Amino acid sequence: MHDKTLTQLKAGLDAGDFSARELTEHLLARIEQLDPRLNSFVTRTAEQARAQADAADQARAAGTNAPLAGLPLAHKDIFCTDGVRTACGSRMLDNFVAPYDATVVEKMQAAGAVMLGKTNMDEFAMGSSNETSYYGPARNPWNTDKVPGGSSGGSAAAVAARLTPAATGTDTGGSIRQPAALNGLTGLKPTYGRVSRWGMIAFASSLDQAGPLARTAEDCALLLGAMAGHDPKDSTCVDRPVEDYSAALTGDIQGLKIGLPEQFFPEHLDGRIGDATREAVRELEKRGAKVQWVSLPHLDLSVPAYYVIAPAEASSNLARFDGVRYGYRCAQPQSLEDLYKRSRAEGFGSEVKRRILVGTYALSEGYYEAYYGRAQRVRTRIRDDFQKALSEVDVLLGPTAPECAFDIGAKTDDPVTMYMQDVFTIAVNLAGLPALSMPAGLVDGLPVGVQAIGDYFREGRILNLAHAFQQATDWHEKAPAFGGEA
Amino acid sequence: MAIDHTTVERTAHLARIRLEDGDAEDLYGRLNEILGLVDQLQQADVDGIEPMAHPLDLDQPLRPDEVTASDNRDKILRLAPAEEDGCFLVPRVIE
Amino acid sequence: MSWEAVIGLEVHVQLAADSKIFSGASTRFGSEPNSQASLVDLGMPGTLPVLNEKVLDMALLFGLAIDAEVTGHSVFARKNYFYPDLPKGYQTSQFDHPVVGKGHLRIVLDDGTEKTLGITRAHLEEDAGKSLHEGFGGMTGIDLNRAGTPLLEIVSEPDMRSGTEAVAYLKKLHSIVRYLGISDGNMAEGSMRCDANVSVRRSGETAFGHRTEIKNVNSFRFVDKAINHEIERQIDVLEDGGRIEQETRLYDADKNETxxxxxxxxxxxxxxxxxxxxxxxxxxxxxLQRLRADMPELPDSKRARFVHDYELSAYDAHVLVAERAVAEYFEATVSAAGGEAKLSANWITSELLGMLNREELSIEHARITPQQLGTIIRRIQDGTISSKIAKQVFEAVWNDEGDPDTVIEQQGLKQMSDSGELEAIVEQVLADNAEQVEAYKAAEPKKRKKMFGFFVGQVMKATGGKANPQQANALIEQKLEQ
Known part of the structure; x- marks a missing residue:
């Protein structure tokens, strides 16, 4: 059962081939057996999963058919889950049992999904390798010496290892797309404002967006349909009808105009990744797409702009973790200042502290205009570049990440090199556009991802492009050898 | 703009993060590398460009003035590191 | 050497919304600690703010009331600092794009002089919680019920020159927010809080001196005292050759010092x-159109109308319009008194407001209705009772002894209208005081006036005050001339 995609599982449940409870038990057992080698889950919610599965089976028997009834999934541990620990990869929240459900969690539950557990992630979503997690790194099932990417690394590893058919993730600078690429998955970051952020622990509020990680575009369409929609509890969540994403998957991309931003193919790009990307372009051309070069002239400034804006927002968003009302508190604080400073020094890991310091500095008196002000203006430039490019073509295409999964520990001593992991993904968050990563090849037995970027609220269009590609190729069907014995 | 020790200390104080003596050197080095990266912004031509705070050009939605919050007090107080008579406790604040 | 003080006020007004500025928690006062703090107010991870529509309307209404630039575009900003009663580690406020821009208001001082004072801006923000220092065994307890309560911070220009002007400004603000119904303005309960920026300079100078900010001046009386004290302190420091430190000072009402x-x-x-x-x-x-349509008549225009329509003095009108409820009481009284405005104004400004003041009641709790007061005034006008008896009737009504007419009837307070009866009493009084009558007759005319008052007093005493004063005067004069 674990080899099936979400869509296939849905068909299996509908046909009565197996029950939601059987499916859930199978996956729970698989997680139990295999996850110790991956560390992709930080919390398992077996009891809840069984109850939800039974409820789904009963509802199905009674003739009601919620869109995700009985389909298992895992939530990134950044989403608050009522009564279940929500640690966000941090010692700071190691004891935090969320008092409410995130809207995404609520919506998935309302759609009938079964929550298997919460997945590992970089601490407060700050990282591209899952190595900043308080719970230790999750491992890449394609090669367990390698990172699964981040920050939604646990979600990606779990889906790639077939421990769950799907998982939620969040993407602030590439945190869905890069792990999807490194694990051979399809992962989508929707338009900013398409999915509610209520209950999603904030990293950088103007960039954060939740989305699905699954094996196929078809599955992502199904999941996004359940996640998206207006939420009056999130002021930045757009009140606009949700497209029928599954219906958008016609597989027809005849005449679709694809733009290749020249900056996505720099000279120093790993040739094998460039080749895989160009191969994907040729495949799409074969199916009728028209391809042309475009330019995003300010793309090289996206990483610097991001590493001001995201830490600045984070420095403020993470100020609430002060040891007063919840979360980690240092032992025997001697004074209020001691309580703050030690709780935060001990509760946060070093990457989070670095970013808080950078963000605090960038907003401080005398530096605001030089850093934050300029970064916001550069952000405008970057958005304008995208708008211009997307007035010429329908979709932008390029590699998702500059390299395949790298060794655990290879970049932990060098934050700036780590930041360059997101060089192709970050600009999309700055602009607020939707983008997905789809599997497009293997290099040395490790997956390569290709990124498709669409115009605002055109998730259906990029999903259809990926669907068309997946009808023509089988990269999305490649599975790691990991766990094959189970 | 490389930052010196005093600035790092002041910034850490603003952020209420205690700096450990042991990792201070390492931290200065890392922070300066990061600032070296973001200093590329100084070369950007942004004359006459408006700052962008939000990805979408939308207005703030409004909520009707209604009491809708449910009582979470018991759940909330259970999360508190130190609590007495329904209040969160902190070391005495001298005014 | 003469000095001039320069004063600006920052006033926080708690807006009278049912729910908080960014959450659906109740703003009610005095519940169990942390029972009215929602997930948002507590700064729980993942929670988000949504603006309360009524709070925005209230801020805009205030902007229209002070003729301010009400910008079509305002922005909320985060003010970042750590404090245990500030749950998110930042206060959501407004910085460079406040909802209300430059405006002004007019004050009237006790000597009748008027002055226009500038308002720099007014912005929306959330309140913090409360730190409790007693009863936690040497620790501080944090109650976040107040966190997220909507505030409008109103910042004045440094246009005031004395504590008296500052009080007049504050009273005017108080009056406006109550007229608009956007706040109860209760300073004792913290619905209106005031910080004062004070500096002094030598008369004639145009540059500002170093200023201090005085926190915690939370009654009209303290504003006056605290500012005047601070002005004197600064002058003393400067005259002794010292300099003023730019700092925050706390007013201690018990010691009257900062x-x-x-x-x-x-x-x-x-x-x-x-x-x-x-x-x-x-x-x-x-x-804005919708809000303008809802705008009540404000104190300034009401005052002008009272002067024009009711022919009141500017001062009486000023006193009557300070509170909307008093102004409404006045107009209801005038109408019940058959249009007698001048007497209505006198009765309200002296008797009624005096009584409310003595009993520490607000006009809403007055124990006499405008209809009842109007009836009393009509009874004075139609000669049924004298002004003096009217005060007795007023008190009787206040003490729940019945409606004015019932009181007059039951307690036999009607003026004597039977001239035969009064004439007999006058004759009796003169007979009982033959010595004084002789003295009166022997006295020079200019001393007689005072002596005449004696007889009037005796007659009023004998009639229990019910004699019609004009009638009594005429009879006494007539009898003394005989």
Whole structure:
């Protein structure tokens, strides 16, 4: 059962081939057996999963058919889950049992999904390798010496290892797309404002967006349909009808105009990744797409702009973790200042502290205009570049990440090199556009991802492009050898 | 703009993060590398460009003035590191 | 050497909404600690703010009331600092794009002089919680019920020159927010809080001196005292050759002094930046049109109307319009008194407001209705009772002894209208006081006036005050001339 995609599982449940409870038990057992080698889950919610599965089976028997009834999934541990620990990869929240459900969690539950557990992630979503997690790194099932990417690394590893058919993730600078690429998955970051952020622990509020990680575009369409929609509890969540994403998957991309931003193919790009990307372009051309070069002239400034804006927002968003009302508190604080400073020094890991310091500095008196002000203006430039490019073509295409999964520990001593992991993904968050990563090849037995970027609220269009590609190729069907014995 | 020790200390104080003596050197080095990266912004031509705070050009939605919050007090107080008579406790604040 | 004080006020007004500015928690006062703090108010991870529509309307209404530039575009910003009663580690406020821009209001001083004072801006923000220092065994307890309560911070220009002007400004603000119904303005309960920026300079200078900020001046009386004290302190320091430190001082009402709150903390660096969880607030002309239609008549125009329509003195009108409820009481009284405005004004400004003041009641709790007061005034006008008896009737009504007419009837307070009866009493009084009558007759005319009053007093005494004074005067004069 674990080899099936979400869509296939849905068909299996509908046909009565197996029950939601059987499916859930199978996956729970698989997680139990295999996850110790991956560390992709930080919390398992077996009891809840069984109850939800039974409820789904009963509802199905009674003739009601919620869109995700009985389909298992895992939530990134950044989403608050009522009564279940929500640690966000941090010692700071190691004891935090969320008092409410995130809207995404609520919506998935309302759609009938079964929550298997919460997945590992970089601490407060700050990282591209899952190595900043308080719970230790999750491992890449394609090669367990390698990172699964981040920050939604646990979600990606779990889906790639077939421990769950799907998982939620969040993407602030590439945190869905890069792990999807490194694990051979399809992962989508929707338009900013398409999915509610209520209950999603904030990293950088103007960039954060939740989305699905699954094996196929078809599955992502199904999941996004359940996640998206207006939420009056999130002021930045757009009140606009949700497209029928599954219906958008016609597989027809005849005449679709694809733009290749020249900056996505720099000279120093790993040739094998460039080749895989160009191969994907040729495949799409074969199916009728028209391809042309475009330019995003300010793309090289996206990483610097991001590493001001995201830490600045984070420095403020993470100020609430002060040891007063919840979360980690240092032992025997001697004074209020001691309580703050030690709780935060001990509760946060070093990457989070670095970013808080950078963000605090960038907003401080005398530096605001030089850093934050300029970064916001550069952000405008970057958005304008995208708008211009997307007035010429329908979709932008390029590699998702500059390299395949790298060794655990290879970049932990060098934050700036780590930041360059997101060089192709970050600009999309700055602009607020939707983008997905789809599997497009293997290099040395490790997956390569290709990124498709669409115009605002055109998730259906990029999903259809990926669907068309997946009808023509089988990269999305490649599975790691990991766990094959189970 | 490389930052010196005093600035790092002041910034850490603003952020209420205690700096450990042991990792201070390492931290200065890392922070300066990061600032070296973001200093590329100084070369950007942004004359006459408006700052962008939000990805979408939308207005703030409004909520009707209604009491809708449910009582979470018991759940909330259970999360508190130190609590007495329904209040969160902190070391005495001298005014 | 003469000195001039320069004063600006920052006033926080708690807006009278049912729910908080960014959450659906109740704003009611005095519940169990942390029972009215929602997930948002507690700064729980993952929670987000949504702006209360009524709070925005209230701020805009205030802007219209002070003729301010009400910008179509305002932005919420985060003011970052750590304090245990500030749950998110930042206060959501407004910085460079406040909802209300430059405006002004007029004050009237006790000597009748008027002055226009500038208002720099007014912005929306959330209140913090409360730190409780007693009863926690040497620890501090944090109650976040107040966190997220909507506030409008109103910042004045440094246009005031004395504590008296500052009080007049504050009273005018108080009057306006109550007229608009956007706050109860209760200073004792903290619905209106005031910080004062004070500096002094030598008369004739145009540059400002170093200023201090006085916190915690939370009654009209203290504002006056605290500011005047601070002005004197600064002058003393400067005249002794010292200099004024730019600092925050706390007013101690018990000792009537301000003292430095300076700690060793570095200068604040609030790192304001636009709140990414809230979008720009856009106000359309339609919104403003709708609010203008709802705008009540404000004190200034009401005062002008009272002077014009009721022919009141500017001062009486000023007193009557200070509170909307008093002004409404006045107009209801005039109408019940058959249009007798001058007497209505006198009765309200002296008797009624005096009584309310003595009993520490607000006009809403007056124990006499405008209809009842109007009836009393009509009874004075139609000669049924004298003004003096009217005060007795007023008190009787106040003490729940019945309606004016019932009181007059039951307690036999009607003026004597039977001239035969009064004439007999006058004759009796003169007979009982033959010595004084002789003295009166022998006295020079200019001394007679005072002596005449004696007989009037005796007659009033004999009639229990019910004699018609004009009638009594005429009869006494007639009898003395005989």
């Amino acid at each position: 003292r430095s709150m300076r700690t060793k903390e570095e200068a604040d660096d609030y790192r304001y930046f636009p709140c990414p969880d809230l979008l720009p607030v856009r106000v359309t002309d339609d919104d």
